[in-house]
Amino acid sequence: MLNSQLILNQSIIQDEWTFVPLPNANEEVKKQAGKLVLYKLTGESQPSELQINETVIPQTGKIILPLRVYLKNRNTLQARLKNDEISLWFATHEILEPLLASEKNINVFPLIAVFSERFQDGRIFTLGNLLRTRYQFTNILRACGDILQDQLFYLKRSGFDSYLIKAGKDSNEALKALQSFSEPYQGAVDIKNPVWKRKVRS
Amino acid sequence: MYQYDVIDQTIVNERVSQFRDQTARYLNGKLTDDEFRPLRLQNGLYIQRHAPMLRIAIPYGLLSSKQLRKLADIADRFDRGYGHFSTRQNLQLNWPKLEETPDILEELSKVEMHAIQTSGNCVRNITTDQYAGxxxxxxxxxxxxxxxxxxxxxxxxxxxxxxxxxxxxxxxxxxxxxxxxxxxxxxxxxxxxxxxxxxxxxxxxxxxxxxxxxxxxxxxxxxxxxxxxxxxxxxxxxxxxxxxxxxxxxxxxxxxxxxxxxxxxxxxxxxxxxxxxxxxxxxxxxxxxxKFFTAMPYEKLNDQDSTYDEAIQNNRAFASWVKRSVHLHKQKGYRTITLSLKPHGLAPGDATSAQMRIIAELADLYSFGELRVSHEQNLILADVKLKDIFKVWEKAKAHQLATPNIGLLTDIICCPGGDFCSLANAKSIPIATSIQEAFDDLDYLHDIGELELNISGCMNACGHHHVGHIGILGVDKDGSEWYQVTIGGKQGNDASIGTVIGPSFAADEMPGVIKKLINVYIEHRDPEERFIDTVRRLGINPFKEYVYA
Structure with a gap:
């Protein structure tokens, strides 16, 4: 059994990509309903200029860059991009418009990863769907971050084919979840037609 | 009603296996509380005050007698012999054991039932009119x-x-x-x-x-x-x-x-x-x-039955029940009957396993083996012949299912409240029962006429208090339970949200507050005017002044 947290399609594989994180931003403290609560903004924040500038880009090898870091350094990365060394990641609250404006064909990237900070954040499913159906991305679509076994089936149906299971969780056990349901009702990304168009029903 | 084919059945069976595996992983520590929470919620399982609560889906409120018998068996085998019908037309069990929920789901799957998406941040049970069709x-x-x-x-x-x-x-x-x-x-x-x-x-x-x-x-x-x-x-x-x-x-x-x-x-x-x-x-x-929802094989009947008419003439109790519980039907010679799950002094919407079996029997004998759950938390026999109504009443009455209060003040819509629910700020069932006891005089209740009273134990509004003609909301003030009253809410085409009448009350004041509201209505009402119409005509001030005088 391979000791890796990465699933591609139905198999556990070694990761050939290096994930490049953004440097940490300061967490915000907001006053709410009379109580001081600490929470990370889930919808509002985009990476700051400081974070983008301070990101260290490895000079060799296959790397997954933060979307905004890529856009900032686009020109200097073109040779490596042609060499299939550059992929992107973005978080569920980031907007895709700057990417779509800059790249006519997003299939120049061999891989796009969507980072989900909390597994309950269901935006990842809509983003996967949009990347596959509306923006016609056909290469590897990876889910990373707080990725757990029990959301894999939904991720697969939303167009993901690669899943980096959260550290400490059993990726071999997680594989089973991809087979949770044999004939789903509704059409989605993986199986386009609803069951009543696929099967004769009584 | 809809019947599963192999595709539906496979999905429900696969769900049982999936949840059995998820529960096992939680119990052996592979899933944290936070990771398990959305999984159990999307299977209707809450962790409550005393025990977990399991909410079983009744899609658009439609049930067969066979399914109701299974629910009765489950209530006996896995719970304390009763269930609570909710305002979302579902059934809630208040005392199941977490470890046994996969077994309950497996039992449900045998009668084409499940608990899928009865809670959690997903699309919930689709609801509709209890008189559909x-x-x-x-x-x-x-x-x-x-x-x-x-x-x-x-x-x-x-x-x-x-x-x-x-x-x-x-x-x-x-x-x-x-x-x-x-x-x-x-x-x-x-x-x-x-x-x-x-x-x-x-x-x-x-x-x-x-x-x-x-x-x-x-x-x-x-x-x-x-x-x-x-x-x-x-x-x-x-x-x-x-x-x-x-x-x-x-x-x-x-x-x-x-x-x-x-x-x-x-x-x-x-x-x-x-x-x-x-x-x-x-x-x-x-x-x-x-094709699963086509009309029942009705007999061709007159829209009149002499034995039924005579029973109404001769039996005052029957007549008063008919007035509230029997509703017109598309088909001549048939009526729809609401069985009250609101006997005075007991938790609204609760049914014992014995009552469930009686209701299943009534459905088999008189209503093509089908039942509906209303969002007002009562059970409905949709297709009863006029000549059978008296027999239904006798049997229902013998089992406390024929309180003639449908649509009246004591037909209270009520969430489980602080007795069971860990979200609640205050108890709701004791408020409901104390009001029912205060209005136990049936003649007076019928004289007050149509009135919807809704009680929620917290903001989440499971008792739909905002759209009650009178709405009661349990609130927490410095650790003690208080009740805020709204009037003028209404469901239906001309829906409205009720207005708060003023500062909240203690539990023991509540029957008196309701009595005062009713007194103002009775004093000011025009003939044939319902409570809600009087409130809409006069505004809340006369009510407010009298209640707080």
Missing amino acids: VAPDEIIDPRAIAEILRQWSTFHPEFSHLPRKFKIAVSGSKQDRAIVQAHDIGLEFYYDKEEKMAIRVWVGGGLGRTPILGSIIREHLEWHHVLTYCEAIIRVYNLHGRRDNIFKARIKILVKNLGIEEFRKQVEAEWLHLKNSPNTINENELKRVA
């Missing part, structure tokens, strides 16, 4: 589309982790009985100018902490597009609904913040991409599902 004012029977929506929403991958819960109601009658305006999406069916089935789509309604009635997002939607249009709405919500504050996460907040015009613009733009995509329904699929 039999109501004289029905334009379109909404159940086929409700079933199609059920299948489409079951494990919808894109909408499995929404910002918050999502409720859809469908209605096809002149008088709305499904409260479409108080749902995240409300679908109102009608025939358009070309005599084609069309849908008026409401969005952004909801009760809870911030009660808002929905807005019309689309006046005319061809029925083929109902799924893709819902997908467009929920997609915009999934991407842009707030996820940082649970109290502002419902779609109603997004619609309110954006304004209906802007929200509509975004949805329509999204729908341009989704329109005519594979989930678009076609004639064949509608026909296939609709």
Whole structure:
């Protein structure tokens, strides 16, 4: 059994990509309903200029860059991009418009990863769907971050084919979840037609 | 009613295995509390005050006698011999054991039942009019589309982790009985100018902490597009609904913040991409599902029965029950009967396993073996012949199922409240029973006439208190339980949200407060005027002044 947290399609594989994180931003403290609560903004924040500038880009090898870091350094990365060394990641609250404006064909990237900070954040499913159906991305679509076994089936149906299971969780056990349901009702990304168009029903 | 084929059955069986595995992983420490929470919730399992609570799905409130018997068996084997019918037309068990829930789900799967998506941040059980298919004012029977929506929403991958819960109601009658305006999406069916089935789509309604009635997002939607249009709405919500504050996460907040015009613009733009995509329904699929909801094999009867008329003449108790519990029917010689789960002094909406078996027997003998659950938490026999009504009454009465209070003050809609629910700020059942006891005089109750009284134990408004003619909300003040009173709420086509009359009351004051409200009504009412009409005519001031005098 391979000791890796990465699933591609139905198999556990070694990761050939290096994930490049953004440097940490300061967490915000907001006053709410009379109580001081600490929470990370889930919808509002985009990476700051400081974070983008301070990101260290490895000079060799296959790397997954933060979307905004890529856009900032686009020109200097073109040779490596042609060499299939550059992929992107973005978080569920980031907007895709700057990417779509800059790249006519997003299939120049061999891989796009969507980072989900909390597994309950269901935006990842809509983003996967949009990347596959509306923006016609056909290469590897990876889910990373707080990725757990029990959301894999939904991720697969939303167009993901690669899943980096959260550290400490059993990726071999997680594989089973991809087979949770044999004939789903509704059409989605993986199986386009609803069951009543696929099967004769009584 | 709808019957599973091998595809439906396989999905439910696979769900049982999936949840058995998830529960085992939780119990052996492989899943944390936080990781297990959404999984158990999407299977209807709450961790409550005394024990877990399991909410079993009753899709659009339709049940067979066989299913009700199974629920009775489950209540005996896994619980304490009773269940609670909820305002979402579901059944809740208050005392199951966490370790046994996979076994309960397995038992349910044997009668084509489950607990899928009865809670959690996903599309919940689709609800509709309890008189669907039999109501004289029905334009379109909404159940086929409700079933199609059920299948489409079951494990919808894109909408499995929404910002918050999502409720859809469908209605096809002149008088709305499904409260479409108080749902995240409300679908109102009608025939358009070309005599084609069309849908008026409401969005952004909801009760809870911030009660808002929905807005019309689309006046005319061809029925083929109902799924893709819902997908467009929920997609915009999934991407842009707030996820940082649970109290502002419902779609109603997004619609309110954006304004209906802007929200509509975004949805329509999204729908341009989704329109005519594979989930678009076609004639064949509608026909296939609709054939499960065709009219019962009715006998040709007169719309009059002499034994029934004589029983009304000769038996005052029967006559007063008929007045409240027997409703007109599309088919001549048939009536629809509501069995009251609101006997005075007991928890509203509760039924014992013995009562469930009696009701199943009544359904088999007199109503084609089918039952409905109403969002008012009563059970309905939809298709009873006039000549059988007296027999139904006798049996129902012998088992405390014939309190003649349907639609009256003591037909209280009530959540489980602080006795069971860990979300509640205050108890609700003891308030309901103390009011029922204070209005135990049936003649007086009938004289007061139609009145809807709703009680919720907290802001989450499971008792729909905002749309009660009188609404009672349990609130927590410095650790003790208080009750805030609203009047003037109403469900239906002319829905409204009630107005708070003033500072809240202690529990023991509540029966007296209700009596005072009723006194003001009786003093000021015009002939034939209902409580709600008097409140609408006079405003809340006369009520407020008298109650706080």
